[in-house]
Amino acid sequence: MIIKTPTKFFLVSGSSEGFSLLNAFDGALLASGVGDTNLVRMSSILPPGCGEVKPAPVPLPQGALVPVAYASLYSDVPGEIISAAVAIGIPEDGNRAGLIMEYSARAEERVVVEQVKKMAEKGMELRKRSIKEIMSISATFKVVTIGAVFAGVVLWD
Amino acid sequence: MIIKTPTKFFLVSGSSEGFSLLNAFDGALLASGVGDTNLVRMSSILPPGCGEVKPAPVPLPQGALVPVAYASLYSDVPGEIISAAVAIGIPEDGNRAGLIMEYSARAEERVVVEQVKKMAEKGMELRKRSIKEIMSISATFKVVTIGAVFAGVVLWD
């Protein structure tokens, strides 16, 4: 193997205003508790046996390279509602992988959460894998000047 | 070094319909045989001495973090043709790196493959590196409702 397979996960989310779109995103990461790490984005599987650690956010070493599946959105349209959510399909069979789905939209949080959960269900169906539970986390924000939302599944060891 | 340099590679491709754009992408990954891994996207070099493993797709551990160079495209325009392809310029000199190029378009597979091969050739020319062979793989799909295509070079050890 090239990179160690993660054995732990936790869910985080946050939102922020910012000086620029990227500063707003950075603020949302800080609000989520992962703002001082180096997020490495990946497509979106929960390894078999990967267990939840609590309470989230777990303190990570500053500057660590951290695999994460996430949804985010930023906007500079004052008054706009933006929402981001992730969902994990946890399989009944603990020897199988779970599936992480991400979704964000200029829409109410409720709409985005419903959609991302449905996406995780459909992805597990495609795998013919019985679902024990759908976990999810989300963030929503009404933009003042420039804002961002972030929701992610952080994998760790 | 921070992450181990890969020593093996294989080519994969696939396509799928899906409940959402991301579900279609997930379906294309499953069709490619890498749907239960965590793809980490990278820019696009074949390390010297990196050898092809067959038959592809090689079974990878569920949830493993897997470096990959890929092209993909999704569409929710019924009837649209979408294609994705990758090409590798394999150097004559086995001590030099090869180059991976990615291309996708709302176009016929033939057009996309021709373009990506040309891109790999031009990139090797820029490096003044003689080409032993151009390898490539591609996927094409006619969208019914929501569809996606994926073609990638998976690196492994």
Added chain:
Amino acid sequence: MIIKTPTKFFLVSGSSEGFSLLNAFDGALLASGVGDTNLVRMSSILPPGCGEVKPAPVPLPQGALVPVAYASLYSDVPGEIISAAVAIGIPEDGNRAGLIMEYSARAEERVVVEQVKKMAEKGMELRKRSIKEIMSISATFKVVTIGAVFAGVVLWD
């Protein structure tokens, strides 16, 4: 930890014409001295104690997986000016993380550099972290047919 935390960094930038948008990007990477590596993009922290290595670009093993924070832009509009820049907020307290910001635009280099430095300042302010120094690097290019710019902070060990 899943991936080793980097202990060294260096700044690189470059620009290029190319046969396609991706070839121009590839050319900009080659001009920056990192064109034969596998860049893994990450969000954007300088780990505490991470020291600059000189002269940049440091020769890296061909095909190595290299964490990098970068800004880039490509264009196929003849005559267009494109610029990319990164800035690092170096903290006074060597036990704290620094912050990397990225910015690119169809604008003069001076404008893009000023903006990215301001972004790094604002991000350090949000962390209530005193700044020792703002480092930055940038690239600018006037497109002939198809062109790209790249500026990045490469992390290494």
